[in-house]
Amino acid sequence: MARKILMLCGDYAEDYETMVPFQALLAVGHTVHAVAPDKKAGDWVHTAIHDFEGAQTYSEKPGHRFTLNANFADVRPEAYDALVIPGGRAPEYLRMNTRVVEIARHFLAADKPLAAVCHGAQLLAATGLLKGRKVSAYPACQVEVELAGAEYMGIPVDQAVTDRNLVTAPAWPAHPAWLSQFLVVLGTRIEH
DSSP, X not given: OOOXXXXXXXXXXXXXXXXXXXXXXXXXXOEEEEEOTXXXXXXXXXXXXXEOOSSSSOEEEEEEEEEOOSOGGGOOGGGOSEEEEOOBSHHHHHTTOXXXXXXXXXXXXXXXXXXXXXXXXXXXXXXXXXXXXXXXXXXXXXXXXXXXXXXXXXXXXXXXXXXXXXEEESSGGGHHHHHHHHHHXXXXXXXX
8 A cells, every 4th residue: 555655855865865755665565755844845955974984073064956756835744644764964953953852752652654864863862752662873972862762773774673664874885775675564565
């Protein structure tokens, strides 16, 4: 059954963590509404490409412009079956937006399918509803995950964790793992 999925975007979200899930979820027949605060359908957000090039942290380069396809002002979280939160720098400031936090809180409180990659855990932590959950994230977010009362799962960068309805992963190399786990949580069956 096709699901209606909300994707919370923002400027300087990670390019792959925005583009790839958006396209993959559409490709398997789901509806995905990509929104960002103060923006409407047809507007775009900047993305950033983060890579692992041997430095102490990831590097950042300009990414693509990602065009939004729905109006943030029109979002009613109860009308959606699931939520996706891309990582990158966007969650850092999106968590300061009361409406964005309320939207994310709705999905956690209602036990709806929710996927967060990389720094998406920063937004999850802001909801106050992570206590007792198992959460993966980019390693630099471990402190926030633990302060939120969750168990930080320090897994390889290409793996993912599912805790009931919540699927989390450390970074974009985990796309195959978290997307396949998220499809299971959504009830999506792909037959070969």
